[in-house]
Amino acid sequence: MGLEQVFISIVILLAGARLLGELFRRMKQPALVGELLAGIILGPTLFGIVKPSESLELLSTIAIFFVMLLIGLEMDLREIRKAGKSAFVISVIALIIPFFAGYLISNFFGLSTIQSLFIALLLSITSVPVSAIILMELGLLKTKIGTTIMSAAVIDDIISLVILAVILQLHATEGVSFNFGNLGISTLQITGYLVGIAFLAYAVHKISRWFPHRLESFFARTKTREAIFGILIIIAITLSITAQYAGLHFIIGTFFAGLIFSDKLLGKKEADHAYGIVSGITFGFFAPLFFAIIGMKFSGQSMENAIPFLVVLVVLGILGKTLGGYLGSKICGFSKNESLVVASLLNGRGTVGLAITSLAFSIGILDITLFSVSVAVCFITTIMTPIIARPLLRKIAAPTTE
Secondary structure: OOHHHHHHHHHHHHHHHHHHHHHHHHOOOOHHHHHHHHHHHHOOOOOOOOOOOHHHHHHHHHHHHHHHHHHHHHOOHHHHHHHHHHHHHHHHHHHHHHHHHHHHHHHHOOOOHHHHHHHHHHHHOOOHHHHHHHHHHOOOOOOHHHHHHHHHHHHHHHHHHHHHHHHHHHHHOOOOOOOHHHHHHHHHHHHHHHHHHHHHHHHHHHHOOOHHHHHHHHHHHOOOOOHHHHHHHHHHHHHHHHHHHOOOOHHHHHHHHHHHOOHHHHOHHHHHHHHHHHHHHHHHHHHHHHHHHHHHHOOOHHHOOOHHHHHHHHHHHHHHHHHHHHHHHHHOOOOHHHHHHHHHHOOOOHHHHHHHHHHHHHOOOOOHHHHHHHHHHHHHHHHHHHHHHHHHHHHHHHHHHO
8 A cells, every 4th residue: 555545545544533433532432432433434334435454553563652641541540449348349250240241241142262261251341431421421530439440440450551561472382382481480480571571660659749849940951852651652652662572572561651641750740741742643544544544444344243252242241341340339338329339430431442453453362253243242331331321420420429
């Protein structure tokens, strides 16, 4: 594909994604639903105006870097500590139930062990942005229940990405003759990387009392424009490459880079400035293009014989996540209505689900049928989450905000 054709494809996909994204936002749905639908309409499934290519695949890889970096930047570890044990208990229970349900049903339908593990993980994921949008609309984001939901979602995503790292490692060694030496090396690689990240996070916490002030003073004197953005990207790329060397995928490192390097290290002024640039680039260009490209690669025709599996996954995903969220909330002392709200808002797979689905397809874990089924699961659960959650949220909105 020539450069001119690449630019034409980008313009068509981006225009369609922005248009349908805005339309779905006006319909009180996450923009990514419209962006994904734009790719399905413009791609081979319907009109075939834009077709997959190596150039668009490379662009999609760059886009996923910025998407995962922004997801990490949006998460605040301090909020998790505020929510305490409740968020952790809810997150773990709401992850375990759909995970085992997804694994068992995938095995029943004849999927391989690696594919079954991935589908199980997909059903366990919660989309932080989807939950945040709904809570913000009703003014509940900063309340106790809002903080608990967001913290549980953040913990869920962190645990899910660690599980993803294990699945990717298993996939990398699949087909290699098993021996305990290889298993030990793989385990040490994952453990070593995670320990290194934990140590880095601890070091950031320790220097956060004095370093941000000196950093702000440095940037006040520098003449290089947007230097903080450049430094953030360098850090993110470095951690991404380190993840690759550890035998993991680069998005694991990208996510942790965003998670660790917040205003605790950079100072609030510089962190807000860097976040604004990353957010503008991601939401304005890379994210809509990324979701449109995923939609473009979606194949409705390949799902012809997989509809029963899709229906079962959607039902199991919603029921498993809802049951887990409800049980966890009741254990933590929330009322019936509050527990139902928490459970319903943990259901959208959204951004993170689509990101890991794209990754799994690109490295061969999923074939085109399973890829399309996984995209459909993310699409349907993301649409249904606000529909289910809003009536429940309105019931608790008045007493919660008094």
